[in-house]
Amino acid sequence: MTSVSVPPPYTGEKPMNYQQVLPQPVYVTQPVYVGAPLGILASHPMQCTCPHCRLQIVTRTESKIGLLTWLLCCGLLFFGLWPCAFIPFCVDECKDTVHYCPNCSAVLGVGKKL
Numbered sequence: 001m002t003s004v005s006v007p008p009p010y011t012g013e014k015p016m017n018y019q020q021v022l023p024q025p026v027y028v029t030q031p032v033y034v035g036a037p038l039g040i041l042a043s044h045p046m047q048c049t050c051p052h053c054r055l056q057i058v059t060r061t062e063s064k065i066g067l068l069t070w071l072l073c074c075g076l077l078f079f080g081l082w083p084c085a086f087i088p089f090c091v092d093e094c095k096d097t098v099h100y101c102p103n104c105s106a107v108l109g110v111g112k113k114l
């Protein structure tokens with residue numbers, strides 16, 4: 001009498017939630033406006049499509065006092081260079097850059113130095 005080993009029946013089942021087990025790509029969502037150019041952090045005017053008025057525009061930039069400005073000011077004060085402490089407030093490179101749409105004046109992005 002021969003016993004035939006029978007393999008377990010193949011049910012065709014995949015592991016539970018096979019697709020969901022795979023690691024999903026992580027998309028870091030940043031609070032940028034839809035359609036804002038990726039290089040909006042630049043401190044010079046950028047060409048882009050305004051997400052508000054849908055026009056091809058070159059952004060209008062304004063320099064605003066930011067965190068770096070205050071840190072440089074405090075740093076100069078800390079090292080006893082108080083006569084120079086106002087300089088960061090006069091140098092655009094030390095300030096944040098705000099990009100506006102010249103057509104609808106919407107803020108398209110802020111290029112922060114820090």
Ligand SMILES: [Zn+2]
Binds near residue numbers: 051102105
């Ligand atoms: Zn606009």
